[in-house]
Amino acid sequence: MRLKLKKEDLNKGLQAVQKVAQNKSNNISSENGLLIKALNNIIEFQANDYDMGIKTIVPGIIQESGEAFISNPYLMELTRRLPSDEIEIIKGDADTQLIIKGGSLKFECLTMNPDDFNEVEIVENGYSHFTTTSVIMKDLIDNTSYACATDVARPIFMGTYLDVQGNQISMVATDTHRLALKTATLEESTENPLQAVIPSRLLAEISRQLPTDIPEPVEITAVRNYLAVKFGNVYVRTRLIEGEFPNYRRVIPTDFKCLVTINRAEFTGAVERASIVAKDAQYNVINFTIADNQIKLMSQHPDYGTIEDYVSCQIEGTPLEISFNGKFILDILKHCHDDEVILKSRENSPMLVQDKEDLSCTFVVTPMRTK
Template structure:
């Protein structure tokens, strides 16, 4: 393999695919990045067996071929190359690769003739949708924080459900004690309803694709999902299992409605959490009175916090305990400075939503419901 390519573009490609390379792998080859040169250009690929990412970039190829090189060494070297262009020459039989830049060169020993495991052939697609990159990024920011952690015994909750219906797409994440729901109009989709559960890590990678200016196309197939944006393709398996029927846990009536400044409320929670985090429960006490919302936190060995916030509210006085971290993450997902918090009762779920964005809401159980 012999080629010349742009150092900056190769650096960006390596940044993208390196996120799939784990620090430790049962298969040594998974610690590598594959470079494949064809007459059409250079493709950069990495996989963790669950997902596979490929980035294509321009290159002047004089000898096609492929080589797998150690990911961290290749990534760090290319980022430190001072010239705008670089030349790569690889022995297809041994994997030995010489990288030249200006008068200098570095030799890296690759994985010989071994290449990354092939990703399974995809079954026929069931749906194709295209999302604006900024919309996709916001969807990810408003959902993934509510996914269950990897230690949870229910793997299906470690992902985000994507529900396609004619004219609409819904993304849902829950860990059993909180729930985030984003509904977006999708007038171009007129197909049959489709449900799939996307792993949290893959959703975050999708947000990286959505950080650019180009639309992101999602192709759904049984057991798989493919993200495509300009020169990048991310293939992934999806989670298998039955996602919970979240609609039945969302209260239909809220006797207490509190309109608040998101920045003021978030600041109060952040300060109170400094005290609350010292206790195992990490509990905040929220007390609602007409026109007032009080945030309280107590730690026996540290002290107390009391925050008084003005608000516009209606409904009876009520006191509820919430997890401080959960509350703060829910507030950070709101995009405007006018939020609405609705309480259905001291033992029932509360809803938090953005007054300016009807497409998103978050539901959270009080701590008393969890003990």
């Protein structure tokens, strides 16, 4: 194999696969490493582990066809620092070394048998298929996956629930203390509904690679226990979490006694200030007293003191005293985008938070019990 690539293209290809390639440890194994494959005028970089497989096409010149299976934790850092924009990659068929040349630098690294690599199989057909854009898909992921659970004892909540019916696509995540729901509209309806729970860490990797400067079509195909996601020169297969996701619509509150309209930036600042003391105390509890067109925030630490702060707002309904985990409130406000947000709640009940104008995102947070 003998290839010529631009340094920028080489690094883009490595960046696309590096997290999957190094997902295990740095020990050499068939689930840890990347495959460089140059056949039929196409240069592919592939990585595959038990949870995710990814392949990307890299532009370049193939002087001699071939393939190489590499597991080297220093490859990415080294290629990023190569002193030349023109890179050569060389490996003889009988060689166990891959040679990377750039400017005055020559790097030789060990390779493994390519037959031991589990190649990423592209699947064209599945039981459900739909197309959206990279901007919409990233928006869906980023506005929901942060609310996933991290408790391995409840794996169903460690993923984001994808719900596609007709021309509506929704993503929802919850750790049972908070919930994030984002909906969008597809240009073309899907013929077969799709419900799947995707591990949050795999969605984060997909989100990292989705282009947002120029929207690109994203094709998603559901096949048995995994999803296939294709955009640009990137193809990803991600496993799904087995099990039944609970009916999330049943836990979204609909009965409210207090409705608040408040400036998002001012409210965020007040919660951040109250959290300075609260975050070091157990559960990060902030008490909210909603009355007389203002919210009083109070947090205390048994050793370091008490903070009180006030934010003006518009209130409809009855006054309310309620307590929340300050971190959960901040997480929600970071994912709101309008100048004003709406808070809806009642005594001892979950609070619903939405942007005032854009109702495509719905956030729910459960109150804390305080003595």
